Amino acid sequence: xxxxxxxxxxxxxxxxxxxxxxxxxxxxxxxxxxxxxxxxxxxxxxxxxxxxxxxxxxxxxxxxxxxxxx
Numbered sequence: 001x002x003x004x005x006x007x008x009x010x011x012x013x014x015x016x017x018x019x020x021x022x023x024x025x026x027x028x029x030x031x032x033x034x035x036x037x038x039x040x041x042x043x044x045x046x047x048x049x050x051x052x053x054x055x056x057x058x059x060x061x062x063x064x065x066x067x068x069x070x
Contacts, residue, residue, distance in 0.1 A: 004062040005039050007032060019043050020062045 008016045015035040018026035025046045029035035050057055 001057070001060055003043060003060045004064055005036075005043075007035060019046075021058050021060050022046050023058075 003019045003021050006018055006020060009032075010016060013030075015029050015032045016026065017029070017035040017039040019039065019042075022043055025039070025042050027035060027038040027042050029038050047057055
């Protein structure tokens with residue numbers, strides 16, 4: 001499955017990332033590259049844990065779009 005990942009840069013220069021469709025799946029890192037790597041690992045681990053527990057794996061539902069604001 002393919003999930004949307006949201007990356008956010010913090011005021012101190014670090015990065016946060018989370019997967020809106022996988023509750024509780026997030027990470028913090030010093031760089032965006034690290035955040036990208038960490039969130040992949042977090043999502044894979046989270047989904048595997050859900051499988052191991054017999055829980056339903058959430059379907060991707062988040063849609064990405066953008067708007068222009070004048």
